[in-house]
Amino acid sequence: MSHRVSDSTVRRLSQYLRVLEDLERSGATTVSSEALAAGGGTTAAQVRKDLSQFGSFGKRGLGYPVVDLGARLRSILGLERRWRVVLVGAGRIGSALFSYPNFTSRGYDCVAVLDSDPVKVGRWWGAVPVRPAEELEEVIRTLDVDLVIIAVPAEEAQRVADRVVSAGAKGILNFAAVALRVPPHVPVTNVNLVMELEALSFSVTQVGKDA
Amino acid sequence: MSHRVSDSTVRRLSQYLRVLEDLERSGATTVSSEALAAGGGTTAAQVRKDLSQFGSFGKRGLGYPVVDLGARLRSILGLERRWRVVLVGAGRIGSALFSYPNFTSRGYDCVAVLDSDPVKVGRWWGAVPVRPAEELEEVIRTLDVDLVIIAVPAEEAQRVADRVVSAGAKGILNFAAVALRVPPHVPVTNVNLVMELEALSFSVTQVGKDA
Numbered sequence: 001m002s003h004r005v006s007d008s009t010v011r012r013l014s015q016y017l018r019v020l021e022d023l024e025r026s027g028a029t030t031v032s033s034e035a036l037a038a039g040g041g042t043t044a045a046q047v048r049k050d051l052s053q054f055g056s057f058g059k060r061g062l063g064y065p066v067v068d069l070g071a072r073l074r075s076i077l078g079l080e081r082r083w084r085v086v087l088v089g090a091g092r093i094g095s096a097l098f099s100y101p102n103f104t105s106r107g108y109d110c111v112a113v114l115d116s117d118p119v120k121v122g123r124w125w126g127a128v129p130v131r132p133a134e135e136l137e138e139v140i141r142t143l144d145v146d147l148v149i150i151a152v153p154a155e156e157a158q159r160v161a162d163r164v165v166s167a168g169a170k171g172i173l174n175f176a177a178v179a180l181r182v183p184p185h186v187p188v189t190n191v192n193l194v195m196e197l198e199a200l201s202f203s204v205t206q207v208g209k210d211a
Numbered sequence: 212m213s214h215r216v217s218d219s220t221v222r223r224l225s226q227y228l229r230v231l232e233d234l235e236r237s238g239a240t241t242v243s244s245e246a247l248a249a250g251g252g253t254t255a256a257q258v259r260k261d262l263s264q265f266g267s268f269g270k271r272g273l274g275y276p277v278v279d280l281g282a283r284l285r286s287i288l289g290l291e292r293r294w295r296v297v298l299v300g301a302g303r304i305g306s307a308l309f310s311y312p313n314f315t316s317r318g319y320d321c322v323a324v325l326d327s328d329p330v331k332v333g334r335w336w337g338a339v340p341v342r343p344a345e346e347l348e349e350v351i352r353t354l355d356v357d358l359v360i361i362a363v364p365a366e367e368a369q370r371v372a373d374r375v376v377s378a379g380a381k382g383i384l385n386f387a388a389v390a391l392r393v394p395p396h397v398p399v400t401n402v403n404l405v406m407e408l409e410a411l412s413f414s415v416t417q418v419g420k421d422a
Contacts, residue, residue, distance in 0.1 A: 007219055010413050014406045015390060041390045041401075077409050078416035085408075092307035097404050099303050100388075106405055107412075147411060171415040173407060177311075179226060179252045187414035188252070189407050193308050194317055195225045196402050197296075197384060198288050200358060201318075202221050203398035204382040205289035 009050050013073055015040035016047065020070040030063035082107045084144055086169075088160050089151035090115035090123075090130050093175045097149065098125060111143045116152075136160070140167035147171045154178040161188075220261050224284055226251035227258065231281040241274040293318045295355055297380075299371050300362035301326035301334075301341050304386045308360065309336060322354045327363075347371070351378035358382045365389040372399075 019039030023031055033044040033051075040047065051057050054076055057064050074080055087094045090113050097103065098110070113125050116133040123130045131139065139145065148164045150157050150172055157176030164172060165186050172188045174180055177195075180188050230250030234242055244255040244262075251258065262268050265287055268275050285291055296319050298305045305324065308314065314321070324336050327344040334341045342350065350356065359375045361368050361383055368387030375383060376397050383399045385391055388406075391399050 005413075005417075007410060008217065010410045011406060013413075014403075014409045018388070018390075038392075039390055041399075076413070078412040079409065083408075083412055092303060092310050096303035096307045100404050103405055103408075106409070108405075108408055146415070147408070170418070171411045173411050177229070179229075179250050181249075185418055187411060187418060189411040189414065190252070191402070191404070191407050192225075193311050193402070194314055194319075195222055196400050197294075197314075197319055197358070198225045198290065198317070199218060199221045200382045200384050200398060200400040201289040201294055202216075202224075202287070203400065204357070206216075207381070207396055207398060 005053065009053070010077070012040050012042060012046070012050055013077060015042075016050075017070060017073045017077065017079075020066055020073065023066045024070060028066050031066050031069075032063045036064070079107050082109055083146045085110045085147045085149060086136075086139055086143070086145045087113045087149045087151065088115075088133065088136065088164075089149075089175075090117070090120045090125070091151060093151040094149065095125075097151075108147075111145065112139045114139065136163050137167040140164065140169050145169050147173060149173045149175070150180075151175040216264065220264070221288070223251050223253060223257070223261055224288060226253075227261075228281060228284040228288065228290075231277055231284065234277045235281060239277055242277050242280075243274045247275070290318050293320055294357045296321045296358045296360060297347075297350055297354070297356045298324045298360045298362065299326075299344065299347065299375075300360075300386075301328070301331045301336070302362060304362040305360065306336075308362075319358075322356065323350045325350065347374050348378040351375065351380050356380050358384060360384045360386070361391075362386040 016036050019036055020031065033047040036047045037044045057069055085108050087110055094113065110128055113128055113130045114133050114136055115121060115130050120130050121132050146169065148169045150160050152160055154176045157174065157178050158180060161172060161180045161182055165182055171186060172180065172182065174188050174190045177192050182188055227247050230247055244258040247258045248255045268280055298321055301324050321339055324339055324341045325344045325347055326332060326341050331341050332343050357380065359380045361371050363371055365387045368385065368389050369391060372383060372391045372393055376393055382397060383391065383393065385399050385401045388403050393399055
């Protein structure tokens with residue numbers, strides 16, 4: 001598919017997939033756009049618009065087939081395969097991510113954690129050892145790493161990103177509060193918790209103005 | 212303003228504000244849309260489009276005035292005031308958020324942390340005590356709380372959200388992997404770290420297809 005799919009569409013697809021997986025477990029075979037909308041916090045019209053971007057699903061009046069649509073969304077989101085992930089920065093963010101339900105069940109295997117703090121190096125996070133930050137390139141190459149999570153202070157993030165790109169990783173999840181400069185073939189997803197709060201305070205401010 | 216501003220626009224405004232604040236500190240007086248674009252990971256055309264939604268800034272060929280545009284963006288994002296925040300769930304996510312640079316300097320004051328675990332209750336997070344989860348309504352009312360961060364397991368999140376809404380908080384930042392049902396006057400911003408990874412693996416998959 002060559003057209004550009006917006007970030008917010010991708011996020012809604014993830015939400016729809018969660019609803020479909022709950023339905024699969026409960027044994028349901030079809031689902032209405034209204035039910036997908038409720039679970040995804042959006043409207044039935046938006047569901048139909050989102051899904052129509054990826055071809056034709058379901059039959060008018062019969063709803064969407066739960067299993068088929070779930071499989072299609074997994075394929076679209078790249079979840080039919082497993083992803084090898086390295087975490088750079090063994091701090092609170094990294095440990096929060098590790099504690100997330102579904103991190104591994106969704107297909108993300110953390111194969112190494114790296115940190116520059118000698119106190120942390122050598123510890124084990126579950127079955128994963130914390131390794132020295134200098135080994136980043138070696139880890140990416142020898143462990144065939146796809147995705148790198150950058151959870152280091154802002155002033156170190158670009159240097160880490162440069163090393164990640166040159167070692168050949170395919171994508172970066174960036175928690176540092178800085179815009180990374182990377183070539184277009186290495187997508188970056190940014191997560192900034194304070195920006196999420198700003199998005200919320202913006203919405204709350206808008207509610208106040210509309211009232 | 213009555214038109215709907217997209218989530219991704221709001222996030223870009225946050226990024227532009229970061230660039231402007233760096234420039235303010237360095238003493239620069241004007242900035243080009245190209246420079247804002249570079250810092251925000253987008254294009255100059257997108258910068259101009261985003262900013263034009265909020266009125267007219269700057270003069271053609273002279274760039275944008277750094278101080279004025281920064282003040283305007285802070286106003287748009289609701290950052291001219293301080294926000295009183297409560298954190299429900301004293302786990303890893305909450306502690307990661309606390310450790311974020313700029314949490315307080317951006318205007319967010321965490322006035323209480325609540326948890327249902329008796330082991331955690333009574334501890335202090337910096338100057339903030341961890342209080343029992345039962346006190347949520349009382350805390351929201353007596354401490355005049357604006358925003359609530361929900362960082363509890365998915366199966367408890369809706370119950371917490373119901374209590375937050377009935378106690379009169381204005382907005383929710385939700386880290387639980389579940390779509391909350393709340394009335395429209397209480398905006399919710401969802402952060403799901405696994406969904407961020409899914410957005411990244413989607414992008415990486417697209418790069419592979421386009422290549």
